Each structure stands twice: as C-alpha cells, then as structure tokens.
Amino acid sequence: MNELVSVPSKKMGRFRTRRTINKLMLGLISAVSLSIFSLILALLYTIVRKGLPDIDVHFLVGLPEEIDAGGGIGPFLWNSLYILFLSLFLSLPIGIGAGIFLAEYAPRTRSMEWVRGAIESLASVPSIVFGLFGYALFVEYFQIGVTILGAAVTLALLNLPVLARVTEEAVTAVPSTWPEASFALGATKTQTILKTVLPAAARGIVTGVSLVACRAFGESAIILLVGGTSASGEMWDFHLLSEGATLPVHLWYIQSEALVADAQEIAQKTSALLVVIVLLLSFAIRFPLWLTQRKKPR
Amino acid sequence: MEKLSPDWTDATNLLTARRQSRWAAKYAADRFFRFLCLGSIIFLGAVLGAIVLFVSETGFLVFRDVSLWEFFFSSRWDPEHGKYGAAVFIAGTLYLTLVTLLIATPISICVAVFIAEIAPPWLRQWLRTLLDLLVGIPSIVYGYLGATLLIPWIREHTGAPVGDGFLAAAIVLSIMILPTITRITDDALCAVPNEWREANYALGGTTFQMIVRVVLPAAKSGIAAAVILGMARAIGETMAVVMVIGNVAQFGFDLVTPTSVLTSHIVMQILNVDFQSTTNHALYMMAFLLLLISISLIMAIRRLRLKGGQ
C-alpha cells in the first residue's frame, strides 16, 4: 500500500505550492470582487438614500413646475417608458435578425469579416453622433421638430449594432451538435434556428437586450437633440409627434438650469427613481427566461 | 434530359398532394425567414452607412479652410484665431482609452471569474443583477457623482489644484464599462462545457489552475468580444467624461491636469457653433475620426483574435 501512495518529496512540495497559490489567488480574486461589489452597493446607496423615501404618487404622475416647489415628473416618466418600448419594438427584430444572419447564413469570407468588424466598430460611435444624425433627419430634413418618434427611431439606431453583435456571439456559442441533431430530424434551417438555436442562445441574447434596454433608458445626449427638453405637459400622451424629453434629460435640465425652489430634491428623487426603474426593467426582461430555465442547473 | 428512373417517379407519386404542399410551404417559410434576416442586415448596413456618410461629408468640409497637417498634427486649438489643430484631442482619446482599459479589464475579468467559478450558485443571480443596476445609471448621474465625490477625493490624494483629468475620467469610465465586460465574460465562461472543468479536477488540478489553464483560454473569444464592447462604450462616452475631464485643450499626461478628448470636446462645442462654420466642420471631422479610431482598434483586435485563436 505504501509503495502505491508514496510520492517523492519534490512532487509533494510542488503540490503544496500549487495549493497555496490556489488559495492565495482565489482569495485575491474574491477580495477584489467583493470590494467592487461593496463599492457598487455604496454608490447605489448614495444615490438612493436621499431621494427614494420622499417619492410619492404626486411626484410620479404630477406635472412639472417652474417656480414653485412641489412639481412632479409624470410626463417625463411616461415619455421614458414609451420611447423605450418603441425603440425596442423597432430595434429588436432587426438587430436579432441581423445577428442571426451573421451567425448562421453568412459565409466566413474576407468581406463578411469586414462587415462584422464594421458593425462592431459602429457599436462604439458616440451617441452624440446618432443624436446629430437624428436631429438633421427629423428636425431639419423632415421638419417635424423634436418628437417622441424621432427620439425612439434614433435610439433604435444606436442599439442595432450592439444587438446584432451580441446575438451573433450568442448564436455561434451554441454547440454545433444541437442544430445538427435538428437537421438530422428533418427540420428546415428556419425551424432549427427558431426552435433549437435561439432558445439555446436565449441567455446571451437576453443579456444583450438587458444591457441595451438599460442603456437606452438612461440615454440623454440623443434625446436632448432629437426629443427636446420638455414634455407635452399632459400625462398618458400617446401622440408620436409630441415633444419627447425623458427622465434623464429632465434630470440634466434640473441640474443645469432649473431655478425652481426644490431643484436639489427633485434631482435626488429623480436619480433614485431612475435606479429603481432600471432594477425593475432588468428583472422584467430576465423574468421569462428565469421561469423557463429554473429547472436547469447552474 | 435523361429519363427519370421509374423508382424515383413512383416515390414522389407516393407523396400526397397535401404532403407536397406542406413540404413546399415549409421551404417557402424557410426562404422567407432567410430573406427577413438578410433584409435586417442590409437595413442595418444601409442606415449605418448613411450615418457615416453624413458625418464624413460634413467633416471633410473642414479641409477647405484647414490643411491636413495642421488638423492632425498641430496641438493648437484656437478657433478665434483661426487655429484648428486637433492633435490634443486625438492623443487624449487614445490615452484615456488605454488608461481605462488598464484599470477596467483586470478588475472586470476578476469579477466575472468570481461570479462564474467561485461564488456559490445562490449568490450568482444577485451579483449579476447588481451589475445590471450599474448599466442603468444614466451617464449624467455618474458625471455628477464624479464631479462632487471623486474629484475632491483625487484632489486630496494627489495634491492637484483642480482634480479633473484623465485619472478621474478613467475611473468613472471603468465603473461604467465594468458591467459590460463582466457580464459578457461571465456568459463566455459559463458557456465552457462542464466536462472540461471536471477533466481538470480529474487530472489533479486546483481550481485556480482550472480557471487559468482551462476556462479562460476556452472563453478567449468571448472575453475578447467583451473587452472590445467595453472599449467601444468607453471611447464613445460623452456626458460623464465631460463633467470630470476639465475641458481644456491641452494634453494632461500626468493624469490630474484638466484636459480634453474628442467626445468631450464635441459635446462641449457642438450646440454652440454655427452649422456652416469651420469649427462645426472640424467637430464633425473629429466625430469621423472617432469612427476611424474605433474601426481600426477593433479590426486590429479582431486580427489578433483570429491569429491567436488556434
């Protein structure tokens, strides 16, 4: 028995070193990560602490005031959600469709590689460039002024490259055995993609949608140029051609120019509200996926 | 045309008309779906092409009044006296991106490894949600917090009179792109099959060895994509950077001197200039440069990825 288990001391030493390194490095990684998370929590706490407790229903649905305290952010909140919904409605099908094409139909030739690279780099165009394009297109060329429609379309354009890229990555990560099995069973390419590949890539795609939606919700430069700095002054305004200022733009306005007496409080409440809504948004996007994947491990 | 063999014609005759039409419909649907996807990418390409054209068209007008040499290599930006040297901003963008990536990449990968490999399963979803919250905080809130909390902190610890500069911007940007890099790296790590991890343990490897020798190399492509997307976000970020960088047309190499980059300069000036003026053309040219810089950086990294992939 002893012969089988005896290990030369040199090997034993190396083993112990490896174990110590293992413990050290894992500890280091954990320490760094935990401090980052504490930093994030501290950041969120700072933002939310001052604003959240004071939010009431009147703040959420009331109209804004210029001079007197007590105004609300109703129209801006409504615009934010409406524009987000519209821009996702426009960008999701096109972005995911483009990503599927890149992953499944496009050959790996030089020119397609160039296209992929172009899309990836266009994901880094500063939002203000999209804002200028939207301004030139909707405000000057079509002459419709600053509108919800213009803001939603420009926002959709901003998110298209990222969606396409993330979808492509997610779809290529699906092991090739799965679609092969689907073909073996006689499915067409479309059926394979819709019923096998996409659900498998769902996790990655949902990550992309979540990132894109949260970014779109907090976007200010584009909305400022194409949607304007004011809302139409009515709640529940569905009209696509009304002014389209959103919550982040209103926050910017409050912090930059507002003279109203309680500007500080409104700014704090708005920041806190933004954080809370993003949390809810992130949950709402992941919820269907969480439900269907609850039974799987990991 | 040769005569079809009798076996084949018999076989097709066996297919009832209903089966034949269903079969045809399936393949029509298949072609239609492919057409939709193709249409999507063509639309995407067309729109993005239009944006590039628009920016470059206005941007190239600047060379009517300014020489190529002056624009790219002169570091004197003084529109009032007819000087349009953009070298400071170009160098600034590159330098800021470098510093940001140096700070953000190791930390993001560290956190992603923690979430995917070390954290207990019940904690994972909470950590991921926590990161998602960071994404939704609007850039102006980051800018505001940076200006009111971070900059005084930097002033205290470095003795600089103002505090704005590359360091402040890099720290703010790192926090902003952390979720992007971490989440996509996290997904890439999770996509590595479990069998590979088990194989490592079977061969007597430690967890750290597994991470470094098995999982990270396997997820290399996803990690590269994550870093690229994070870098893309950092290069293009405007509102947060403009509040902590100082906005002075000089190159603040020591990280705590007020300085300027392409994005912050564009956003400071763009609403205040006449559309037909040389300054406006210069700003559009800078926007076009941003496009070129990101395209070349991303192409370079893609080529590295393809080469080292095997």
Add this chain to the structure above:
Amino acid sequence: MKRTTLWKRMAAAVLSSALLIGAAFTTQHRADAAEVSGKIVIAGSTALLPLTQQAAKEFKKSHPKVKIVVSGSSSIAGPQSVAKGVATIGACDWDATRAVGGFPAYKGLKAYKIAKIPFAVIVNKNNSVDNLSVQQIQDIYEGKITNWKQVGGKDEEIVVINRAKGSGTRVNFEDKIMDGHAIKTSGDNYKEVQKSGDMVNAVSSNPNAIGFVDLAYVKGGIKAVSINGVKATTANAASGKYVFYGYGYLLTKGEAKGADKAFINYILSKKFQNGSLKKLKFIPVK
C-alpha cells in the same frame, strides 16, 4: 408547450390592447389639433428656458387654442433655428442681430428685449474674500494673479473656472467684466464647464475656485462677491450701480406676427414682468 402558448396568448393580449388604447388616444389628439389656430416653436438658450417655459404655461391657460413647443440647447441655436425656419421664436442671451462674442450677426431677424439678467462673480462659501475690483477679476482670469493671498485671501492657488465658448453667460462676462482682455484658457489651474448648474457645483466643491453665473443661482455652497464695492443684488443691478448684467432676447424672422406676437406681448406685459419674471429672479425691462 402549454406554458409557451400561455405566454404567447398573454403577450398578444397585452400588445393588442396597448395598440387599441394608443390608437384611441392618437385619434383624439389629432382631432384637437385640427382646431388649433397657431403654433409657436421656441428654441435657443437654456438660461432663458425657465422664463419661456413658465410664460408658455401661463399663456396656454389664456389662449388654449395655441400650441407651444419649448426646447433649449444653446443660445446660438435660437437665431439659427429661426433663420432656418425650424423654430418661430429664438431665445438668445445676446442681441443676435449684431455680431457679438465672435458669433455672426443674423440679419433679417428682429430682436425683442424681454428681461434684464443680473450676473455674479462667485467664490466658495468658505472663501474669505468678499470683494473684488473689476481690475482684479480681469487679472485673475488673464492669469496675472494666481494666488488668493494677492487679493486678500488665503495662501492658496486660485482655480479659475470658465464656461464653454458660446455660453451666453460667458459672452456677457467677457463683455462687461473682461472688456477686451483675453482669458487664459490653459494651465493646470483652469477648467471649463458646460452649464450654469455645473459651474455652481464646481465652485461649491472646490474651496479655491472662482467663477461666474446668473445671480439667480447663487445659493448653497457658493457666494457672490461684491464688484468694486457694490453688492450683487437685483436692486443694484436694476439701478445700474452693479455693472455685471446682461439682457435676454427673443428673436423672430422679421416682425413677429400672430401667435408669436401675442406671446411676446404677454412676456412684455406688466403682469408677467412684475409677476413670474421677478419670481424667477430676472429683472423687468419695462
């Protein structure tokens, strides 16, 4: 399979009801629009935005048939938008029919002076300096005076904060205070900010900073210095004793007509000038 069908049905129901509700509201809005008898589009300075938005709110109450769209981006966008026809009224912090501060003159526009705006040179609340002469302010911004002790304060380096080129506040600062002297726009003690609110934040978070802003923003962590011994108050600015003030203008293409004219008349009316305008800390022009 059952669960996905349930999700599909729910999604379809939500989507169709949303579309139905949306269609109903849209038709209603469009019907109202057919009766509207005038549309005013105001664009331009964000410094005048509180004024124009408040005026628009009050104007809509007495003229329910007029549609007013107010937005703000920068002073120069006011005359530019009007000249292009994108807006009907432009708000600007200077008289854009003349060439001011390096910007071209916009011929063909008519300027209406609607408010007198008092400004202030600000320092941090904890700064011991309370009074500066115009000469001292000029020297500080030119870079000739670099330490607070040279003007009676602590032995600390002065941090000079400026607004971006194109800011109406800066145009008025260069006009009324700098008077032709050039501001030193470089160095490691100099920075520029975008908006008035950013200026306030920058000066309140740096004990050694100096800047300038509309008097209406002076509160909290900043204080206004007296200039040449004259305190920075609305009364002193109205009487002319205090030198740092400017005017806000509304511009139209040619003479103002119809709804635009009615709106400008409302802003120039005694009721608005002595009421909301004063409450917003501007000074009436009539």
